[in-house]
Amino acid sequence: MSEVAAHYSYWVTIFLMIAGMYILIARGNLLKKLIGLAILQTSVYLLYIAPAKLIGGTAPIVAPGFELYSNPLPHVLILTAIVVGVATLALGLALVARIREAYGTVEEDEILQRDRADEE
Amino acid sequence: MMLEHLVVLQVVLPLMAAPVIVLARHRGFAWLATTAVSYACLVIAVALASRVAAAGPISYAIGNWPPPWGIEYRVDALSGFVLVLVSLTASFVAPYAQRSIAAEVPADRQYLMYAMYCLCLAGLLGITITGDAFNLFVFLEISSLATYVLIALGPRRKALVAAYQYMLMGTVGATFYVIGVGLLYLMTGTLNLADMAMRLQAVGELRPVLAALAFITVGIGLKLALFPLHQWLPNAYAYAPSMAAAFIAATATKVSAYVLLRFYFTVFDPVPLFERLPTREVFLALSIAAMVTASLVAVFEQDVKRLFAYSSVAQIGYITLGIGLDNQASLTGSIAHLLNHGVTKGAIFVLLGAVMLRSGAISVTVDSLAGLARRMPLTAFGLVVAGLSLIGVPGTAGFISKWYLIVGAMDRGLWWVVAAIVATSLIAVAYVWRVVEAAYLRPAPAGAAARAEAPAGMLAAALGMVVLCVYFGFETSFSVGGARDAAQLLLRGLR
Numbered sequence: 001m002s003e004v005a006a007h008y009s010y011w012v013t014i015f016l017m018i019a020g021m022y023i024l025i026a027r028g029n030l031l032k033k034l035i036g037l038a039i040l041q042t043s044v045y046l047l048y049i050a051p052a053k054l055i056g057g058t059a060p061i062v063a064p065g066f067e068l069y070s071n072p073l074p075h076v077l078i079l080t081a082i083v084v085g086v087a088t089l090a091l092g093l094a095l096v097a098r099i100r101e102a103y104g105t106v107e108e109d110e111i112l113q114r115d116r117a118d119e120e
Numbered sequence: 121m122m123l124e125h126l127v128v129l130q131v132v133l134p135l136m137a138a139p140v141i142v143l144a145r146h147r148g149f150a151w152l153a154t155t156a157v158s159y160a161c162l163v164i165a166v167a168l169a170s171r172v173a174a175a176g177p178i179s180y181a182i183g184n185w186p187p188p189w190g191i192e193y194r195v196d197a198l199s200g201f202v203l204v205l206v207s208l209t210a211s212f213v214a215p216y217a218q219r220s221i222a223a224e225v226p227a228d229r230q231y232l233m234y235a236m237y238c239l240c241l242a243g244l245l246g247i248t249i250t251g252d253a254f255n256l257f258v259f260l261e262i263s264s265l266a267t268y269v270l271i272a273l274g275p276r277r278k279a280l281v282a283a284y285q286y287m288l289m290g291t292v293g294a295t296f297y298v299i300g301v302g303l304l305y306l307m308t309g310t311l312n313l314a315d316m317a318m319r320l321q322a323v324g325e326l327r328p329v330l331a332a333l334a335f336i337t338v339g340i341g342l343k344l345a346l347f348p349l350h351q352w353l354p355n356a357y358a359y360a361p362s363m364a365a366a367f368i369a370a371t372a373t374k375v376s377a378y379v380l381l382r383f384y385f386t387v388f389d390p391v392p393l394f395e396r397l398p399t400r401e402v403f404l405a406l407s408i409a410a411m412v413t414a415s416l417v418a419v420f421e422q423d424v425k426r427l428f429a430y431s432s433v434a435q436i437g438y439i440t441l442g443i444g445l446d447n448q449a450s451l452t453g454s455i456a457h458l459l460n461h462g463v464t465k466g467a468i469f470v471l472l473g474a475v476m477l478r479s480g481a482i483s484v485t486v487d488s489l490a491g492l493a494r495r496m497p498l499t500a501f502g503l504v505v506a507g508l509s510l511i512g513v514p515g516t517a518g519f520i521s522k523w524y525l526i527v528g529a530m531d532r533g534l535w536w537v538v539a540a541i542v543a544t545s546l547i548a549v550a551y552v553w554r555v556v557e558a559a560y561l562r563p564a565p566a567g568a569a570a571r572a573e574a575p576a577g578m579l580a581a582a583l584g585m586v587v588l589c590v591y592f593g594f595e596t597s598f599s600v601g602g603a604r605d606a607a608q609l610l611l612r613g614l615r
Contacts, residue, residue: 017299024288033288041295047302074305077254081298084261088291091265095272095284102277111281 009050016043028108030099034092041085048074048081123167127180127193130164130203130249131259133157135242141235147227150234151218157238158214161207161245169200173605179251187251188312194251198455198606202248202378204598205459208588209370209466210241216470216581217363219574223477224275224361233273237367240266244375253301253311253387256379257294260343264290267372270364271356275482282355289352293342300335303328304387317387325392333393336383344376346440347410350433357429358483362473365425369432370466374458377439381455384443385610394446403444408540410437415547419554424484427551428468431510434544435461441537442525450528451607456599457521460509460592464518467506467585474499474574474582486554491564496573500559502586507552509589512545517592520600 004011016039023036052074060069096106103111137157141150172178177196181187195203217237225233243263250256268290272283305311307328308319323329338349345353353373357365384390384399393399414433421427439461442454472484478496479488493500509516522541529537573579592599 021292024292030284037288037291040292044295044298044302047299048305051306073311077311080254080258084258084294087265088261088287091268092284092287092291095268095280095287098272099277099280099284102280115278115281 009046013043013046013050016040016046030096030106030108031093034089034096037092038085038089041081041088045078045081048078124180126164126168127178127195127249128182130161130168131193131242131246133160133164133242134238134245138235138238138242141231141238145231147222147230147234150231151214151221154217154234154238155214158207158210158241161241162204162211165200165203165207165245168195169204169602171195172197172200173602188310188315191255192251192312192314193249194314195249196606197602197609198378198381199248201455201602201606202375202458203245204602205374205462206241206244206248206371209367209462212466212581212585213237213363213367213370213470216366216473216578219578220363220473220477221361225273229273233270233361233364236266236269236273237364239263240270240367240372244371247375248378251313253304253313253316254298255311256313257298257301260294260297260379263372263375264294264343267364267368270368271360273364274359274361276359278355279359282352282359286352286356289342289349293339293349296335296339296342298339300332300339303332303335307332313382313387317389320387321389325396329388330397333383333388333397337380340376340380340383344373344380344440345433345436347406347414347433347437350410350414350436353433354426354429357432357469358423358425362469362476366466366469366473369429369469370462373432373436374439374462377436377454377458380440381443381451381610390446390611400444400446403440404534404537407437407441407444408537410434411441411540411544412547415544415551418551419547421551422485422487424486424489424555425469425472427486427555428465428472431548431551432461432465434548435465435510437544438522438525438541441541442528445525445528445532445534445537446611447528447531448604448607448611449524449531451610452600452603453521453524453526453528455603455606456524456596459599459603460517460521460589463585463588463592464506464509464516467502467582467589468510470578470582470585471499471502471506474578477574477578478572486558489555489558490562492559494564495571497571498573498579498583502583503559504556505586506589507555509593511548511552515590515593517589517599519593520596521603524600524603 020036020040024033027033052071054068054070057068057070058066060072100106103114134157137153141153172195180193182191221230221233240263243259246259247256268283268287272280304316307323308316310316342349357369411434414430418427418430439454439457442450475484509518512518512522526538526541
């Protein structure tokens with residue numbers, strides 16, 4: 001297996017990371033920006049989890065007949081990171097809902113337009 | 121027995137106060153609990169800082185799991201200093217909050233605002249006290265999420281958009297930080313900062329370590345509002361409720377600066393970091409760009425809160441300038457500036473909150489300050505004193521830290537940096553003068569409100585912070601003494 005193929009999990013991670021960042025920056029819709037943010041955060045889960053996986057490894061419980069253990073720490077860390085990600089997304093969606101109530105739109109350019117109209 | 125657990129109580133107290141406040145659903149109780157917790161945090165922080173000064177760093181193993189396996193809470197000269205800064209600000213903002221929140225936030229949401237404030241305080245203290253890279257991320261997100269909510273509760277609808285934008289940029293920053301920590305974890309197998317530092321020496325300068333450095337720098341740079349990553353800051357400060365703006369302006373970016381110092385000097389080996397990589401050049405360029413451009417924008421800004429928010433971006437430039445110069449004097453200046461600028465900017469936003477309360481408007485423009493010295497003489501005078509501290513006039517806190525930065529730049533022989541510090545201070549004169557001119561020299565518009573200072577509780581807290589601006593300009597045994605110890609600790613490297 002070539003170097004590139006052997007590290008395919010990293011390629012997936014990098015793709016997700018860049019895709020998330022791209023959506024976050026390029027899209028004007030506040031909801032779509034949040035989707036980009038969620039994809040970016042997901043790429044980090046993969047960054048931590050993939051190297052912790054040992055092929056054929058089991059949970060780290062001492063028992064006869066099991067020699068290979070996967071590292072549990074990254075899994076625990078990412079469990080925490082997922083919780084943080086869910087909380088962030090929930091807050092983000094709540095903010096978008098409030099913005100829609102206040103402005104009647106979730107498009108960035110229209111919001112800026114209305115803010116400018118306020119000032120005049 | 122109890123003393124030993126002060127370290128963890130520092131974070132647990134405000135963290136537990138938040139759910140209690142939510143369950144009680146009573147705004148009077150919420151305010152009392154918040155104030156009590158803020159004072160308790162200050163007492164604990166001062167006790168910890170003085171113990172560190174007397175007997176060296178304190179290490180606390182959470183759940184009795186010894187580090188590096190368990191999470192370690194660690195107080196040393198630097199974190200003790202920042203703990204005092206955060207809890208000192210909190211102890212002024214909390215008593216001030218009652219009237220300010222009552223005026224700006226709908227009654228049914230007020231107790232939630234206190235809960236968010238407690239969570240934000242817990243997060244900021246947690247970032248400072250923890251010795252574990254991932255635990256730091258969790259506290260970073262606790263404080264950030266609470267901050268987004270605090271900003272969104274502002275009286276104008278623009279606050280929602282400001283909070284949303286801050287949330288996007290802040291979350292990208294935190295995610296970049298976790299990516300950096302993940303790469304470091306892959307290379308070292310540890311998350312304990314001190315342990316990581318030791319193992320990184322064996323790893324050397326491999327590509328993943330450099331990538332981690334880049335991710336952490338950009339990530340924390342976003343949280344820190346390091347130029348040009350500062351776009352979220354002016355709106356967030358300007359549209360947040362006054363007490364939130366005061367608290368965040370005084371503490372949040374300072375704690376991020378602490379994280380940057382921690383990683384640059386404790387975790388990464390500062391010698392190759394500064395000698396072989398262009399760290400110094402990058403930090404000098406970005407800091408001076410921040411100082412010049414943000415100060416110039418502030419000169420032409422009409423909204424007073426945005427004006428001082430841009431000034432914050434410039435002041436953050438001074439803090440990072442000290443990192444870029446990396447010598448004893450400049451780091452002392454940087455760390456002292458965390459405190460001095462925190463107190464100064466906190467005082468300004470607290471006073472602007474009082475102005476907003478009495479004018480009844482939802483914003484403060486330079487024109488609306490006309491005749492302020494007649495309507496609110498003490499408030500106007502407080503703005504002048506805090507403004508002088510912002511400029512760095514001798515006898516105020518701002519002078520002390522800028523002096524050390526200038527000494528640091530001279531030690532490096534960088535005269536143009538000295539010139540930049542002086543020149544940007546002169547630009548600060550220009551924007552502070554606009555406020556003073558409006559308040560003192562312009563007549564009040566016809567039909568302006570009668571003479572009325574802010575309520576006594578608010579005024580006392582605001583003037584207390586103003587007094588600190590002067591106090592730290594003369595009595596520097598804590599501000600400079602503490603900063604010098606912290607700088608020594610950083611430059612000596614590990615432990």
